[in-house]
Amino acid sequence: MNTNKPNIAVVAGGNSSEFVVSVKSGANVLKAVDAEKYNPWLVEMQNDRWEVFQNGEKISNIDKADFSFQLNREKVTFDFAYITIHGTPGEDGILQSYFELIGLPYSSCGVHSSSLTFNKWFCSNYLRSLNVTMAKSLLFTKGDNIDAQKIVDELGLPIFVKPNAGGSSFGITKVKQVEEVETAILKAWEESSEALVEEFIDGHEFTCGAVKIKGEKIVFPITEVIPKNEYFDFEAKYTPGVTEEITPARLPENLFKKCQQLTSEIYDHCNCSGIIRVDFILKDETFYFLEVNTTPGMTGTSFIPQQIAAMGSSLTEIISQIIEDRIG
Incomplete structure (x- = not known):
């Protein structure tokens, strides 16, 4: 040493x-x-x-x-x-x-940004107040009474049920029938004490990373996510070949810039630092916010290393810059 x-x-x-x-x-x-x-x-x-x-x-x-x-x-x-x-x-x-x-x-990210963005319900409601577009959602705390029909009446079908605090698509269910609602919420409660039930937005998924170094924000190229599974579940995320990932995304220039701009704005709204990644669904030229990841995946198949490479940089270079920025 x-x-x-x-x-x-x-x-x-x-x-x-x-x-x-x-x-x-x-x-x-x-x-x-x-x-x-x-x-x-x-x-x-x-x-x-x-x-x-x-x-x-x-x-x-x-x-x-x-x-x-x-x-x-x-x-x-x-x-x-x-x-x-x-x-x-x-x-x-x-x-x-x-x-x-x-x-x-x-x-x-710091203490407040990390805790805010990790709680999907708090983060979504905060960003909604700043006019960020997203799906309608409901929150259920472990032990709450579940009225499946009322949920479906409000959000329609299909719906997504996911843990309020968690990631990597653990505990997520795409619910297509009213009879499946309660089971899906109970599954989400195994991962988190709160379950988030979201309206389904029928569109295509995109994800965009960003980092701020020495006060300058770098927004990475966008990745287009095309899962062969029905949605981007754990298998689709971490099994090579189950998802097609295209970086940079095949988007018209105006939409590419729009997604990068939204990512940049959300970075600032949430007072982020370090590398983050924001996930979106695109429907009818509107990007619907999904979530902010403040310690995004860095495996060999993860989005952020792909985006950094597509930008003509390397993970080594970006990590060195982050360290130098923090410790001089």
Whole structure:
């Protein structure tokens, strides 16, 4: 280990169903950290287990008092944390709060932005108040009475039922019959204490990433998402060949710019920082907002690395710029 180079923690894992995806993201980001400039370390977190890995081998536990670890009986501290946890505690503001408390710079959105965007209901209602177009939705907290017919009367069929806090399409159901509503809500409650029931928008899915470095925002090329499954579920997201992904998206220039502009506006509305990704459905030349991802997937098949490559840059280059921006 070169003691003159900053120590970078690539933090992966987490306490949700997205653990496996996060570990893949972490491995890809670890590989992309410029080892000539930095000492990269993989930190895997799951509940009370916080461990440091090197070359796939555990070398130490993390001291939770200051996020340090022991190597050859010497204390090693980090200069920066790159968060690749999807779900709690890395995407909802909890880990961000801890890093703020101990004074460790990190890669993602701050505490308030992370907690706002992770709660789909809060985020949607906030953005709706700023005239961002989106589907109608209803929220059900675990234990609420479910009147399936009333839900269908209000939102129509089909509808999407999803966990209010969560990602990677865990717990999501496309409901086509009134008899399926209750089962779908119970499934979503397995992932989150709240279930979001959304009107179905019949259109095509697009996703766009963005990052702000040294006060300058870079909006990435848009990806067109064409799932072979009925919708963009977990299998479609993470199984090569199940989804066709076209970057840059085949959109007329005016719509391409419109989507990038919307992404930029949402980045600012939510006071984001680091790399984020915004998902949309396009119907009749209108982009309907789906969600903001503040620690988007970074696996080999994920959208953000595709978009960075299409832009003529590399993940290594962007990550280096983010680190330099935060720690100088």
